[in-house]
Amino acid sequence: MRSRSIKLAAATGLAAALFASPAAAAAGSPGATGIGDSYYPLDGNGGYDVSHYDIRLTYQPETDLLSGTTTILARPTQDLSSFNLDFLLKVSSVRVDNAPASFRTDGGELSVTPAAVLPAGRDITIVVRYSDTPESYRLYGNPSWIHTPTGALAANAPQIAPWWFPSNNHPRDKANFDVSIAVPPGVEAMSNGVLVNRTQTVPQWVRWNWRSVRPQAPYLAMLSIGQYEVRLATAPNGQQLVTAYGDDLGANGPAARASVERTPEIIDVLSEWFGPYPFEAQGGVVDSSLGFAMETQTRPVYDGFFFSRGANTSVVAHELAHQWVGDSVSVDEWRDVWLNEGFATYAEFLWSEYQGEGTAAEVAQFRYDTMPASDPFWQVLPGDPGVPNQFHPAVYYRGAMALQALRVAVGDDAFFEILRTWVAEHRDGTASIADFIALAEHISGQQLDDVFTTWLYTAGKPPVGPNGAVQARAVTAKPKSYDQIEFTIGLLAAGK
Numbered sequence: 001m002r003s004r005s006i007k008l009a010a011a012t013g014l015a016a017a018l019f020a021s022p023a024a025a026a027a028g029s030p031g032a033t034g035i036g037d038s039y040y041p042l043d044g045n046g047g048y049d050v051s052h053y054d055i056r057l058t059y060q061p062e063t064d065l066l067s068g069t070t071t072i073l074a075r076p077t078q079d080l081s082s083f084n085l086d087f088l089l090k091v092s093s094v095r096v097d098n099a100p101a102s103f104r105t106d107g108g109e110l111s112v113t114p115a116a117v118l119p120a121g122r123d124i125t126i127v128v129r130y131s132d133t134p135e136s137y138r139l140y141g142n143p144s145w146i147h148t149p150t151g152a153l154a155a156n157a158p159q160i161a162p163w164w165f166p167s168n169n170h171p172r173d174k175a176n177f178d179v180s181i182a183v184p185p186g187v188e189a190m191s192n193g194v195l196v197n198r199t200q201t202v203p204q205w206v207r208w209n210w211r212s213v214r215p216q217a218p219y220l221a222m223l224s225i226g227q228y229e230v231r232l233a234t235a236p237n238g239q240q241l242v243t244a245y246g247d248d249l250g251a252n253g254p255a256a257r258a259s260v261e262r263t264p265e266i267i268d269v270l271s272e273w274f275g276p277y278p279f280e281a282q283g284g285v286v287d288s289s290l291g292f293a294m295e296t297q298t299r300p301v302y303d304g305f306f307f308s309r310g311a312n313t314s315v316v317a318h319e320l321a322h323q324w325v326g327d328s329v330s331v332d333e334w335r336d337v338w339l340n341e342g343f344a345t346y347a348e349f350l351w352s353e354y355q356g357e358g359t360a361a362e363v364a365q366f367r368y369d370t371m372p373a374s375d376p377f378w379q380v381l382p383g384d385p386g387v388p389n390q391f392h393p394a395v396y397y398r399g400a401m402a403l404q405a406l407r408v409a410v411g412d413d414a415f416f417e418i419l420r421t422w423v424a425e426h427r428d429g430t431a432s433i434a435d436f437i438a439l440a441e442h443i444s445g446q447q448l449d450d451v452f453t454t455w456l457y458t459a460g461k462p463p464v465g466p467n468g469a470v471q472a473r474a475v476t477a478k479p480k481s482y483d484q485i486e487f488t489i490g491l492l493a494a495g496k
């Protein structure tokens with residue numbers, strides 16, 4: 001439309017040019033194909049803001065056939081002639097405000113051209129119908145969707161949503177979710193938030209209805225379908241507590257239960273450091289097919305292997321800490337991943353301290369002492385690790401050392417005030433590392449360039465350790481919790 005107007009103006013002179021101007025405005029313009037993330041330029045989209053996803057699906061475990069409808073409530077932020085959603089599967093129809101729209105899918109982008117221009121500021125309803133087998137797709141080379149022997153798992157970062165629902169897939173656009181999945185009787189289907197009900201209107205299908213009422217980034221929406229023991233309970237704070245354990249956990253089952261059943265207790269302890277729990281429900285899912293663990297909102301997913309050496313509350317503390325740092329306060333760009341992984345790892349250190357199994361200072365110091373300066377570990381910058389190293393152990397461990405160094409620099413009172421204020425100020429939103437540095441300097445009244453430049457942005461082993469001392473000749477004693485933390489981070493960092 002736009003280029004035709006320009007040609008017309010050129011051909012017929014001034015009168016046509018005057019006419020073309022308002023015509024071009026009425027034509028709108030296409031929304032950007034990415035939201036502006038330097039690590040993942042095609043993640044998210046421009047031109048609109050989503051407020052709600054209604055995802056209504058049917059899943060057949062044997063064939064991996066996923067079909068249904070996602071309804072998206074959104075508001076254009078510009079006059080839109082077309083817009084993109086992030087989605088991989090085959091689409092059969094798209095409607096915008098009930099009118100059929102033309103569409104095209106290509107490499108994870110679903111481009112939609114509505115019948116008429118969508119004016120900025122006027123709410124729209126997008127309905128996408130689809131049916132496909134998610135396991136056949138890759139994005140950035142990754143097959144994030146896992147088709148298991150008894151169902152499927154959707155839990156990954158930063159990209160998993162495009163395998164099961166069309167979205168504006170970036171933390172900058174959070175929304176509420178209703179997720180409804182029909183599965184054959186005898187199959188369980190878990191998602192985020194509160195389990196509203198399970199309904200069976202036809203003999204062949206049981207429908208599980210889940211609702212998330214706090215803003216949620218699309219990548220934190222999860223599905224776990226299969227054979228589980230599902231436990232529905234009420235946490236001491238009155239919230240619904242849903243835990244689920246795969247039938248195939250075998251010897252890992254008891255230790256998994258002995259760890260994940262402590263979720264409300266660990267949430268209470270974490271609340272002392274990060275402030276009130278930010279969400280409306282609690283729980284966790286343990287499965288044998290994931291290969292790592294993921295902080296999906298209100299309901300983390302853990303691979304059973306985390307519990308193969310016995311109870312592992314370190315990984316539970318890690319994923320639950322993400323509910324504050326990662327899920328409620330999300331990265332503004334994926335470059336800011338230190339705000340997720342450095343903080344959740346430091347929460348493991350704090351949990352160790354609380355358990356009396358080694359202080360955070362001791363855990364950080366031991367890692368620092370035992371990692372030789374020649375190790376490539378020290379070459380990864382937690383503050384800007386690059387896409388291939390986004391989940392490198394350095395982002396976790398050196399990232400947690402950075403927080404220990406900050407704690408030593410500003411003192412305990414200021415440090416925990418910084419953590420709580422951080423979460424309170426950015427609740428339900430996103431923030432950057434620069435925002436965190438500014439807040440830390442504001443609360444402490446100190447200039448903290450040295451701490452952050454050294455620990456986040458300078459290659460090489462810092463000559464002064466996380467507790468402010470040059471390395472002693474003898475390595476400090478290994479904290480009791482250390483092997484469990486090492487095992488946990490090893491799986492979390494390598495699994496991605």
Ligand SMILES: [Zn+2]
Pocket residue numbers: 295318322340341344492
């Ligand atoms: Zn993590």
